[in-house]
Amino acid sequence: MTASDAKADLHFYLQSARDALLWKLEGLSEYDSRRPLTPTGTNLLGLVKHAASVELGYLGDTFGRLSGEPTPWVEDGAESNADMWATADESREQIVELYRRAWAHADATIDALALDTIGRVPWWPSGTDEVTLHHAVVRVIADTHRHAGHADILRELMDGAVGMSKGNTSMVTGDAAWWEEYRSRLERAAQEADRNA
Numbered sequence: 001m002t003a004s005d006a007k008a009d010l011h012f013y014l015q016s017a018r019d020a021l022l023w024k025l026e027g028l029s030e031y032d033s034r035r036p037l038t039p040t041g042t043n044l045l046g047l048v049k050h051a052a053s054v055e056l057g058y059l060g061d062t063f064g065r066l067s068g069e070p071t072p073w074v075e076d077g078a079e080s081n082a083d084m085w086a087t088a089d090e091s092r093e094q095i096v097e098l099y100r101r102a103w104a105h106a107d108a109t110i111d112a113l114a115l116d117t118i119g120r121v122p123w124w125p126s127g128t129d130e131v132t133l134h135h136a137v138v139r140v141i142a143d144t145h146r147h148a149g150h151a152d153i154l155r156e157l158m159d160g161a162v163g164m165s166k167g168n169t170s171m172v173t174g175d176a177a178w179w180e181e182y183r184s185r186l187e188r189a190a191q192e193a194d195r196n197a
Contacts, residue, residue, distance in 0.1 A: 006115060006134075007110055007111070007115065010110070010134075010137045010138070010141065011107065011110060013141050013145075014106075014137065014140060014141045014144065015103075016164065017141060017144035017145045017147075017148045018051070018099070018103055018144060019164075020148040020151070020152070020164045021047060021048055021051060021144065021147060021148045021151055022048065022096065022099070023164075023166065024044050024148075024151040024152065024154070024155045024161075025044055025045065025048065025092065025096070026166075027161075028044070028158070030092060032044075032158055033045045033092050034046070034085070034086055034092075036085075037154045037157060037158070038154075041081070041084065041085060042084075042150055042154065043084075043085055043154070044151055044154055044155065045085070045086045045092055045095055046083075046084040046085040046086060047084075047147045047150060047151050048095055048096065048099050049073070049083055049084070049085070049086055049090075049095050049098070049099075050083045050084050050147065051099060051102075051143070051144050051147055052071075052095070052098045052099040052101075052102040053071055053073070053074050053083045053102075054140055054143050054144070055099075055102040055103065055105070055106040055140055056069055056071060056102045056105065056106075057074065057121075057122075057123070058121070058131075058136045058139060058140050059105070059106035059109045059110065059133075059136055059137065059140060060102075060105050060106065060109060061122055062119035062120060062121050062122070062131065062136055063109055063113060063117065063119040063133065063136075064119070065105070065108075065109050065112075067101070067102070067105045069098060069101060069102070069105075071083075106140070109133070110133065110137060113133050114133065115132065115133050115134040115137075116132050116133070116134065117132065117133045118130055118131070118132060119131055119132075119133065119136060121136075148164075
C-alpha cells in the first residue's frame with residue numbers, strides 16, 4: 001500500500017464519521033440540537049463543537065499548523081467541559097461552520113505531511129507528547145466515530161432517526177410493530193438470563 005492509499009483510507013473513515021455526526025443535527029430545533037440527554041450533559045451540538053476542537057488540536061496545533069480559529073473553551077483556565085456544549089450565544093451555524101473549517105485545516109495537514117511526521121501534543125506531559133501524523137489521524141478517527149455513535153443514540157432517543165446517513169441506516173428493515181416485538185424479545189431474554197444467573 002502506498003502512502004497516498006493509506007491517506008485515502010484514513011481520510012475516507014474520518015470523513016464518514018464527520019458526515020454522520022453532522023447528519024444527526026439535520027431537521028432539529030435549536031433546543032433539540034443542544035439539550036442535554038444524559039446525566040453527564042451529552043448533547044448533539046456539543047459533540048460537534050468537541051470534534052472541531054479535537055481536529056484543530058491533534059491535526060493542527062500538534063504539528064505546528066495553527067489554524068487561527070479562536071477556541072477559548074480549550075484555553076488554560078477555561079471552564080471544565082466548555083468544549084462539550086454550545087452557549088446560547090454560539091449559533092448552530094457557527095459551530096457547524098467551525099467544524100467544516102476544522103476539517104479543511106485538518107485535511108490540509110494530512111495532505112501536506114508524511115504519515116511518519118512527528119508532532120508534539122501541547123496538552124500532553126513533556127517527554128510523552130510525541131506522536132506521528134498517522135497516530136494523530138487514527139486517534140481523531142476513533143474519537144469522531146465514538147462521538148458519532150453517541151449522537152446516533154441521542155438522536156434515536158429524540159425521534160427514532162438512526163444510522164450513518166439519510167440513505168444508509170445500516171439497520172434491518174422493520175416497521176414499528178417489528179421493532180417493538182424485537183425489543184420485547186430482547187427484554188424477555190435479559191429477564192430470563194437474570195433469573196438463571
